[in-house]
Amino acid sequence: MSKLIASVSPHISSKRTTQNIMLDVIIALLPAAIASVVIFGLRSALVISVCVAVCVAAEFLFEKLCKKENTIFDLSAVVTGMLLAFNLPVSIPLWQAAVGSLAAIVVVKQLFGGIGQNFANPAITARIMMLIAFSGTMTNWVAPFTDKMPDAISSATPLTAAAKGTASMMPSYLDLFLGKHAGCLGETCVLAILLGGLYLLVRGIITWHTPVVYIGTVALMSFLCGQDPLYQIMSGGLMLGAFFMATDYATTPSSKWGKVIFGVGCGLITILIRFWGNLPEGVSYSILIMNIFTPYISKLTRNRPLVGEVKKK
């Protein structure tokens, strides 16, 4: 008879694995991906494909080079690729998208030890690097439904319009909700992002704390600052950031109160940048800054074990 396995309990486990968590995130990102193709045309799909392909290839090659275990099948590189693409304008030159993807995986993720070890969100950090490196093409916004040459018609994003106070350029609530306005390719369609976010909530991949608190803080602060809260929360990268990037496991706190603090911090920084900063949008920066605070927030909000009332001897 063959030998028996004698391992430590438990001897059964849940069916959830890193791979199927990532698969759920990919599924949740699909509505926004489809929306981006509808709104900005097929080039959207091309940008997403390039980012995903370069991310996966970079992960594979880096791990090969460093003789590390191959982790491309955990699908986290696919998620990073999709999220980075979602944060780019549709007109981005493909080589720039590729450089950004490479930076996300190699510099932000792998150099810090790979999945779970990076302190900053790869997609967001890479996007910020690209904003600095390719500031022209990264802010070249294309109006929706322009099938012509991508860089033919430039347009203002809802937040630039609001910042400049050009009411004529400001889209209606319905257009904001459906994503019929200029912006990064995956961030415009609030409806699609909400669908994806809802899926993640239902599947238990994320909890409501971060997105609700983050979006709530932005809404409240907008109201207090005399701005239109609804317009503010449906514009820019807030929805995408709140549901998909401020909820990243490795780079955000895992306790309930940690998530609340993280959400409030993100909300305040977003508002500061939007209303008083030089830039029209601050979601990426807010999440990156809060990523840096995450270890401290985690320490501050660490679970208190149930020790009961221990008698002092």
Next chain:
Amino acid sequence: MKLHGIKVPHKKHTAEDAPVRLPVPKTVTIPMSMHIGKPAKAVVKRGDQVRVGQLIGEADGFVSSNIHASVSGTVQKVDEMVSSMGAKIPCVVIETDGKQEKYEEVKPPVVKDFESFVSSVKQSGVVGLGGAGFPSFVKLSVKDLSKVEAVVINAAECEPYITSDTRTMVDKGEYVFKGIEAIKTYMNAKRFIIGIESNKPEAIKIMKELAAKTEGVEVRVLPSIYPQGGEKVLIFNTVGRIVPKGGLPLDVGVIVINVTTLAFIAEYLETGMPLVEKCVTVDGSAVKEPKNVIAPIGMSIRDMIEGAGGLKCDPAKVIYGGPMMGLAVPSMDEPILKNTNAVVAMDAEEAKPRKTTACIGCGACMTHCPFRLDPREISLAYKRDSGEDLEALCVDLCMECGCCSYVCPANRPLVQTNKLAKIRLRSYLAAKKEGKS
């Protein structure tokens, strides 16, 4: 406040199967340690004739337990064996004669008061049958009986597969209540709470019917959330109090007793037959016919499974107890112990080890820990060998229920690390104490 837990598959396939008594095997191997505490001293020698219920191992010291022959026959040898926990322990091997003659001195104990009650429980050799194996009389030896505010009867049976406690309630319900009466009479306890997970409707019905006829007994139907039957979890969910770290249930005025242990005590008071056989759930993907059996203590797992209908295929893993906290045995020759409530034999598919990958920081281990520990931080503290941090992280609270490992998407061996971290913390605390004195 709510204690966290997890939903595990119930797999209570055998809940409706009354146990079948197995034929006596050719030999039984009875370890002298089937309890927490010092092994018993063997009081028989090679060639001795023994009969069912005869004392063969005497409790050695306070926390120890008597051990009795489960069969009639001849002592083949008094030997040493490696227990499934890895320690060398003495054991008595008996060749059976198949007659199952009762030892002539087996007769109902004379119980008049608290002291004689506790001493009879000691004589019976009963230990915590829920799995812990702590000698029951030690638990019942309460110095100040007025401290006992409530007796919680653990009938949660939260592990997958196991239904032996369910069968106790269904088949021996009256003994559960006779046990309650005994504790009422001799320990002056007034409040009894029977905690049952909601997935045992038949047992709940029977317990409720019997409770209606008895004063001071409440049947509490608890959600089927593992580890509902964990002692501290059950106490919190029934009386709402948290047993302090390093403390005992009595610190919050509670005694917890497993339902099968209680029924056994009542039966012993009536018959005087010590703990010599066990109802064991035999299940798992490698088992042909899942069923409940009554097996003599010391019967090998191999003989028991064969008697229960045999195996479908070579098992890849065989577990004493349930799959969440049970112990994987190194061989099918391991004997059935006093506290064995189930044997689960898994086929290669069910036992297939999952690959461990990097921690992704999802925090599931932390958000599912009943005691709100942080297994990820504990494993990091263990890795950097910091006794100080392990103390701050309260790893000694860990009851090894397995929720963290169960939910980990990266399949990290968190329970294993917690076990190691607890050992590390113990040596750190010992060194610290030494340094102080």
